[in-house]
Amino acid sequence: MTDEARIAELEKQFDDYVEADNKAEPKDWMPEKYRKTLIRQISQHAHSEIIGMQPEGNWLTRAPSLKRKAILLAKVQDEAGHGLYLYSAAETLGRSRDQLEDDLHQGKAKYSSIFNYPTLTWADVGAIGWLVDSAAILNQIPLCRCSYGPYARAMIRICKEESFHQRQGYEIMLVLNRGTDAQKQMAQDALNRWWWPSVQMFGPPDEASPNSSHTMKWRIKRFSNDELRQRFIDQAVPQADVLGLKIPDPDLKWNDDRQAYDFGAPDWDEFFAVVKGKGPMNKARLDHKVRVWDDGGWAREAAMAHAEKESARRASQKSAA
C-alpha cells in the first residue's frame, strides 16, 4: 500500500470513529487538518478569553461599589482561568504556549471581534455579562461534547463557571433599570451598542461559512451559526422585556409559524471590517497585550533563573550529605 492510500485509510477510520461520538486524545493518530483546525479554533478561543479581560478590566477600579468590584474582579479572574484551560488544551496538539502567544502578538491569530468595542459606561459591564457571556455560553455548551477530549473537558470546566458571569451582568442591568432616568438611559444605550456585535458573535451566516461542514463531520461543531444565533435571540428578547429595555432591531417580530423571532440582518460589512482590524479598539487591545507580555519578560526570566539556582543548590546539598 502506498503512503497516500495508508493515510486515506487512517483518515477514513478516524472520521468514522469521531462520527460515532468517540473521543480523540492527544497521542492518538489524527488527520493533519483536524489537528490544524483544532489548534486554530482552541487558540482563537483562548485568545478571546484573554483579550476579553480588557474591556471589563477597564471598569475594575471604577466599579460603583466594593461588592461590584469584588464580583467583577472574580469574573475577570475566571476569564484568565478560561484562557489557561484552553491554552493547555491547544498545547496537547503540539504547539507550545510561547508559539501560541506569539501567533497572537504577531497578529497571525484572531480573537472574538466583539472585544474590539470600547466599554464606555458601567452599564457596558452589565451588557457584556448579559449578552456576551450568554452568547459565549450558547457557543460553548455544544463544545462540551466536542470530539477532542482535552477541549471537551476544558469546556466543561468553563461552562460551570460561566453561569455566574451571565447572571451578574443581567443583575447589573436590572438594578440600573430600577434607578434614575439617567441610569435607565445608560442601560438602554449599552444595549443599543452591544446588541449587534453580540448577534455577530456566532459568526457569518451559514451560506457564507465555508469551514462548517468539516467541523460538523468531525464533531467539533454541532450546530450551525444561524441555529445558535436564533437561540440567542429567542432567549434574549423575553429577558429584555423583563428589564423593560428595547432591542434596537426594527425587524424583530415573533413568528408564530416558526415559533421563533424573525430579526433583521446585522451589518456584516462592519463585522468583516472589525475582523480585519478596523474596529475601534483592535490596535489598543493588541498593543496592550504585547506591552504587558514584554514588560513581564524580566519577571519570567528572573523566576526561571531563581528556580534553576534553587534546584542546583538542592542538588549540591544532596551530594554533600
Place this chain on the structure above:
Amino acid sequence: MTAKEWPLYEVFIRSGQGLAHRHVGSLHAADATMALENARDVYTRRNEGLSIWVVPSKDVTASAPEEKGEMFTPADDKIYRHPTFYNLPDDVKGL
C-alpha cells in the same frame, strides 16, 4: 519572546474526602512551588479541592495508543476473572 519557556506541570486535584486525585489540566510554572500556588489559584477557586499534586509533564510516562492492542487485549479472553462467568443455581444465597 522569553529566552526559555517555563516548564509544563500536570495538575491533579483531590476534590473530596476519600476520593482519588484526578487530572484537571496543566499549567506552566518556573518550579514546583509556583506550580502548586498557581494550581491553587486557577483550579480551586470554588472549593474544588482538598489536596493538589503537580507533576512535571516531562516525567509522565504514557502508554502508546498504537500499542493499545498488545497492551490491553490480553485481558479480553480471561472472562473467568469476572464473577458472571460462573453458573450457579439462583437459590444459593450469599454468593
